[in-house]
Amino acid sequence: MANTAEFRTCPDTGLLFHKPAETLMKLNAVVGIVFLLIGGVLGLLMGLTRWPTVHLLQADSFYMLLTAHGVSVLIFWIIFFEIAVLYFTCTTLLKSRLAGPRWAWLGFALMVIGSITTMVSIFQGRSSVMMTSYVPMSAEPHFYLGLILFAVGALIGCFVFLGTLVIARAERTYGDGSIPLVTFGALTACIIAIFTIASGAIILIPTFLWKIGYINHIDPLMYRILWWGMGHSSQQINVSAHIAVWYAVMGVVFGARPLSEKVSRSAFLLYILFLQLASAHHLLVDPGIGTEWKIFNTSYAMYLAVLASMIHGLTVPGAMEAAQRKRGFNKGLFEWLRKAPWGNPTFAGVFLSILIFGFLGGISGVVMGTEQINLIIHNTLYVPGHFHATVVGGTTLAFMALTYWLVPILFRRDIILPSLSKFQPYLFGIGMSGFCLFMMGAGTLGVPRRHWDISFSGAIFGHQFPETAYLLLGLTGISVILAVIGGGLFILQIVGSVFFGRKRGETKSATPMIAEMVAPGLHGIGMGGISVPGTLVLALVFLTSFILYYFVNWKYLSQVWGLG
Amino acid sequence: MSLTPPAERIWWNEPIEAVELFWVAIALVWALVMFFMMPYWHIYGKQNLSSEAYRTTPEMYTKKVQAMVDQYTIRKETTRDMPVVAPPAGADIYMLGRLWEWYPALELEKGQSYRLHLSSVDWQHGFSLQPENINLQVIPGYEMVIKITPNKSGEYSVICNEYCGIGHHQMIGKIYVK
Ligand SMILES: [Cu+2]
Numbered sequence: 105m106a107n108t109a110e111f112r113t114c115p116d117t118g119l120l121f122h123k124p125a126e127t128l129m130k131l132n133a134v135v136g137i138v139f140l141l142i143g144g145v146l147g148l149l150m151g152l153t154r155w156p157t158v159h160l161l162q163a164d165s166f167y168m169l170l171t172a173h174g175v176s177v178l179i180f181w182i183i184f185f186e187i188a189v190l191y192f193t194c195t196t197l198l199k200s201r202l203a204g205p206r207w208a209w210l211g212f213a214l215m216v217i218g219s220i221t222t223m224v225s226i227f228q229g230r231s232s233v234m235m236t237s238y239v240p241m242s243a244e245p246h247f248y249l250g251l252i253l254f255a256v257g258a259l260i261g262c263f264v265f266l267g268t269l270v271i272a273r274a275e276r277t278y279g280d281g282s283i284p285l286v287t288f289g290a291l292t293a294c295i296i297a298i299f300t301i302a303s304g305a306i307i308l309i310p311t312f313l314w315k316i317g318y319i320n321h322i323d324p325l326m327y328r329i330l331w332w333g334m335g336h337s338s339q340q341i342n343v344s345a346h347i348a349v350w351y352a353v354m355g356v357v358f359g360a361r362p363l364s365e366k367v368s369r370s371a372f373l374l375y376i377l378f379l380q381l382a383s384a385h386h387l388l389v390d391p392g393i394g395t396e397w398k399i400f401n402t403s404y405a406m407y408l409a410v411l412a413s414m415i416h417g418l419t420v421p422g423a424m425e426a427a428q429r430k431r432g433f434n435k436g437l438f439e440w441l442r443k444a445p446w447g448n449p450t451f452a453g454v455f456l457s458i459l460i461f462g463f464l465g466g467i468s469g470v471v472m473g474t475e476q477i478n479l480i481i482h483n484t485l486y487v488p489g490h491f492h493a494t495v496v497g498g499t500t501l502a503f504m505a506l507t508y509w510l511v512p513i514l515f516r517r518d519i520i521l522p523s524l525s526k527f528q529p530y531l532f533g534i535g536m537s538g539f540c541l542f543m544m545g546a547g548t549l550g551v552p553r554r555h556w557d558i559s560f561s562g563a564i565f566g567h568q569f570p571e572t573a574y575l576l577l578g579l580t581g582i583s584v585i586l587a588v589i590g591g592g593l594f595i596l597q598i599v600g601s602v603f604f605g606r607k608r609g610e611t612k613s614a615t616p617m618i619a620e621m622v623a624p625g626l627h628g629i630g631m632g633g634i635s636v637p638g639t640l641v642l643a644l645v646f647l648t649s650f651i652l653y654y655f656v657n658w659k660y661l662s663q664v665w666g667l668g
Numbered sequence: 669m670s671l672t673p674p675a676e677r678i679w680w681n682e683p684i685e686a687v688e689l690f691w692v693a694i695a696l697v698w699a700l701v702m703f704f705m706m707p708y709w710h711i712y713g714k715q716n717l718s719s720e721a722y723r724t725t726p727e728m729y730t731k732k733v734q735a736m737v738d739q740y741t742i743r744k745e746t747t748r749d750m751p752v753v754a755p756p757a758g759a760d761i762y763m764l765g766r767l768w769e770w771y772p773a774l775e776l777e778k779g780q781s782y783r784l785h786l787s788s789v790d791w792q793h794g795f796s797l798q799p800e801n802i803n804l805q806v807i808p809g810y811e812m813v814i815k816i817t818p819n820k821s822g823e824y825s826v827i828c829n830e831y832c833g834i835g836h837h838q839m840i841g842k843i844y845v846k
Contacts, residue, residue, distance in 0.1 A: 164834055197671055234831050240808060241791045241833065281677040285670040324792055324807045355669040362670055365679035367688045390805045391721035391786075391812030399706045407699035414695040419688065423670070475706045476715055482803040483794045483829040550801040552794070552829035556837040560827075563838040564746040564769065567798060567825035621669045626685065633686075640687055647694065654702070658709075664800045666714040666781070666817030 110201065114513050115610055116617040121514075125195040125202035129188045130514055131212060133507070136184030137598060139219070140500070143177030144591045146170075151539075151584025156559065156574050158581060163556045167232040170554060172223065174235035178495060179254070179338070180219045185503050186293065186345045187215070187261040192510075193290035193348065194268040200277040203267030207260055214257030222250030234554060236331065239311060239322045248312035252305065259301045262294045285362055285369065286355070289348025292372040297341045303333035325392060332386045342495060343413070344375050346457065346502040350420045353454040353502075356509060357445065359619035360427035363626070363636070368419050374412035385473035389482045398475050406473050410466070417462050417646065422639040429629035429636075430622040437631070437638045447526040453505025456533035460497030464540050465490060467650050477657045480664065483554075486547025493540040496587075501533060504594050511598060513617060517605030525597055532590025538583030546576040548660075717804075717814060724811040726789035733762040737772050745773060745842075752844070760785060760813075763826070763841065765793035765806045767833060770826045770841025778821045778845050787811040794830030797843070803829060818845040 112121045146169050152160040161169065195202050202208060224246070225231045231243035269291065272278060283291070307330035313319045351368070354360040362368040384401030387393055428440035445451050468490040472481040481487065508525060512518060519525055551558055551573050558577075560567050626635035634640060676682055710716050741751040751772040755761050757780035764771045765788040776782060786795055788808040795804040804812065828839035 163837065167831065167834065167836075238792045238830070278673055281673045282679060284672050285674070323809065325810060328805075328807075351670040355671040359669055361675065363685045363688055364682050365674045365676075366682055367684055367692070368670075369679075387805075389717060389803060391807060391810040392719065394719045395710065395717070399703075402706070407703055411692070411695050411699050415688075415692060418691045422685075422687070470702065474702065476709050476713060476717075479715060479717070479803060480801050482805065483796065484801070484803060548801070550796065550798045552796055552827060554831040554836070555829065558837075560838060560840055563840045564748050564750060565773075565825065565840045565842050567827060567840055570799070621672075624675050635685060636687055640691070643691055647698065651698070658705070661715050662713065664715055664802055665797075665819055666815075667802070668714075668716055668718060668781075668815040668817075 114617075115612045116608070117513055118618070119196050119513065120199045122195045122201045124205040125191050125208075126514060128202070128205070128208050128212060129191045132184045132188040132191070133510070134602075135216060135219075136181050136188065137507075137595065139176045139181040139184065140591070141595050142223075143173055143181055144588055144595070146173035146176065148584060148588045151581050151588075153556065154577055155581025155584075156577055159557070164229070164232070166556045167234075167554075168226060168229055171232050171234050172226045175222060175226065176219075177500075178235060179251075182342055182495070182499060182503075183254075183258050183338075184215065184219075186297075186341060187211075187258065189345055189349065189503075189506075190261060190265040190290055190294060191268075193284075193287040194265045194272065197284050197287050198268070198272040198278045200268055200272035200275065203264055203271050207267075208264045211257040211260030211264065214253050214260065216257075218250045218252070218254030218257060220250070221246050221253065225250060236335065237311070238331075239314070239324050239327045242311075242315055245312060245315045248308050248315060252308050252312060255301045255304050255308070259298065262297050262301070265290070265294050282365075285365060286348050286352045288369055289344055289351060289372050292376050293341045293344035293348065295376050296337055296344060300334050300337040300341060303330060303337065307331050307334065325390060328387060328390060329393075332384075336386060339491070339495060340375060340409075342499040344372065346461075346499040347372075347413075347416050347420070349502045349506050350416070350454055350458060351423070353450055353505060353509070354420060354424045354427070356618050357448065357451045358424050358427035358431075359621040360423040361622065361624060363419050363422050363426060367415060371412040371415040371419070374408055374415075378406070378408040378412075385478065388473075388475050388478040395475070402473050402475055406470070410470055413462075413466055414643075417458065417466075418639060418643045420458060421642065422636040425636040425639045426626055426629065427619075427622045434629055437641060440638060449525045449529050450505045450509045452526075453501050453508070453529040453533075456529055457498050457501040457505065460493055460501065460533060460537055460540075461499075462646055463649065464537060464544075465494030465498050467653055468540075468544060469494065470650070471654055471657050474654075474657075477661055479667070480657070480661055481547065483552060484547035485543045485551045485553050488553050489540045489543030489545075489547055492536060492543070497533065497536045497540060501529065501536070504532070505529065507594075507598055509617070511601050511605070512608060512613075515602050515605070516608045516610070517601050518608060519597055520600045520605050521597055524593055528590055528593045528597065530590075532587055532594065535583050535585070535587025535590050539580055539587055542576045542580040542583060546573050546580065549573045549576070551577070714817075720813040722811045722813075723809060724787055726808065729762075729764060729787045729811060730789060732785070733764045733771065736760075736762050741772070742775065750842075752842075755782070758782065763795070764789060765795070765828065765839075766790050768828070768835035768839040770795075770828070770839065773842040773844070775844040775846065776818050778818050781815055781817045784814050784816045785811055786814070791832045792830050793828050793832050793839070796827045796829040798825045798827055800824065805830065818843075821845045
């Protein structure tokens with residue numbers, strides 16, 4: 105048994121923190137938030153450049169900063185934060201000590217060194233290759249080297265997580281049964297991460313060797329297949345991680361239990377089994393890849409993963425509805441939802457995250473992952489519209505929501521400006537939703553992604569996009585400003601709270617930080633024999649929008665040139 | 669709660685909620701419908717990609733493109749004398765992506781089918797036909813062949829939508845359909 109002096113019990117939540125793990129959680133989260141800040145500022149510059157009437161940056165700096173934007177938020181912000189989540193779920197939730205804190209420190213150091221190396225290479229200006237860095241276009245060697253170091257560091261973090269699970273099991277720190285659902289979700293994220301990093305190593309290490317002259321050819325198609333083995337599944341780490349956060353927040357705010365452990369856990373398992381292969385949808389219009397392979401991977405693999413997300417889409421709000429009804433908000437279809445704490449950013453952030461991830465990110469992702477429909481979407485602005493809905497509206501918003509809850513617990517400080525924090529998730533969520541919708545609209549009109557000037561000034565031929573496209577890009581720019589203000593407020597509040605928030609001390613504070621668990625079982629709640637009728641109605645609304653939008657796109661496809 | 673171990677140690681024997689079962693069933697049916705649409709469209713739909721593609725090299729591909737240009741050029745356009753090529757219906761037609769142009773311009777007939785070949789001689793490019801909004805990945809070393817049948821007449825632009833360096837946003841080509 106570990107030395108008890110190394111543990112601290114949080115007076116507000118009763119949660120047990122292993123001090124070395126707590127330090128690492130704080131550090132990983134803080135560095136992650138620094139990258140979020142960098143990414144957000146760059147995002148503002150991107151938005152203001154793609155807004156045609158503003159057109160802020162010059163072409164070379166636009167492409168350079170676009171590369172920096174993608175790498176800093178899509179990789180560094182999210183993975184640093186995820187490592188913090190992994191350490192939280194394996195130590196605190198299992199009441200365990202962290203396995204090999206020295207290894208965890210080494211991992212953290214490598215991630216910091218790697219991320220700085222890559223960022224430096226980008227800002228030096230000769231690595232403007234976008235996050236995808238498709239060969240034969242090449243970046244400076246230290247662009248790849250930094251990513252490799254970062255990946256090795258993250259991999260060490262994953263193994264520390266797994267090692268901690270083994271210790272916790274051996275020492276029976278959490279009893280004889282299974283690990284909590286949230287830790288289980290984090291475990292699936294960790295397993296996907298290990299697969300992802302392996303795939304990244306398979307492609308980035310040869311690319312690095314190619315760049316420094318040890319290998320003379322990298323096949324561009326093989327690069328794309330392997331790169332997306334990393335690139336897509338890295339986004340599945342996020343999905344698993346942020347859904348674990350959804351469950352965690354429902355537990356914290358409502359004392360909710362999953363409707364049934366079996367369904368929720370099986371849905372997480374589906375991610376491990378199927379999501380990685382879904383990366384096929386990036387290759388649907390590539391030459392030399394067979395139709396059968398494409399259909400197999402985007403149907404068998406992707407749809408079973410989509411099934412998993414649809415299950416969580418019911419079970420997470422369902423758990424909340426059940427808990428609220430048990431508390432007595434049992435009138436009508438939606439009293440449970442109306443009486444939710446809408447001014448609590450931890451709840452509001454997660455609820456918006458579920459809506460944006462499901463309606464905007466999920467539906468658009470499935471549509472563009474359909475073999476033939478991809479023809480009218482590939483590489484247009486629709487694509488970043490989709491993935492900002494999943495990664496920013498879904499993952500980032502969920503992580504922000506969790507941070508509001510974690511800061512008082514980890515740093516023992518109150519959130520400053522609580523009245524502002526009420527609005528922050530809405531500002532950010534609404535800004536991001538607008539941004540995603542308008543970009544998807546512009547993409548439907550053919551506006552390309554990663555493109556500095558859609559007026560083609562100076563090109564040999566002219567092309568005029570419809571006026572609507574310009575309008576949509578203007579609206580995108582305005583939404584970016586809203587979202588960046590929302591994101592800025594978040595950083596202001598978190599950084600401000602860590603340094604200047606009122607100290608909470610080591611006794612229990614007046615404001616409760618964790619809800620009492622509700623009684624188990626679903627007896628005596630609901631309407632007409634359905635225990636969570638409100639959630640079911642919401643789920644059916646979702647399904648209807650999904651079906652309509654899916655077939656609208658087939659209709660649109662049927663009108664373009666015949667292809668065979 | 670989801671932050672603590674399951675209430676029942678043997679949780680896999682718990683009964684599943686009826687509402688969950690119902691939703692899983694509907695979601696599964698919907699996934700099957702979506703799966704079915706892709707093979708269905710291959711049989712009955714008019715917009716599909718075959719997987720016809722060949723290995724090639726920049727030299728081989730340039731030679732084939734040039735042979736077509738030499739045979740079928742009808743005029744030259746723009747300050748850079750871009751050839752406009754009008755091969756007969758049913759012919760193999762070629763377009764080549766390079767930093768930073770699509771070469772050559774094509775003139776096609778409405779309602780006729782052509783075998784369009786696409787490749788790059790340097791980096792990856794994105795073939796994006798506007799305002800149709802048909803988008804294909806163009807990869808050096810691979811020659812993709814697609815049977816196209818323009819269904820409307822007019823002037824079409826081919827813009828590059830895969831980032832390919834500083835001149836990316838000026839990479840634009842033309843296809844005229846009579
Ligand atoms: Cu290009």
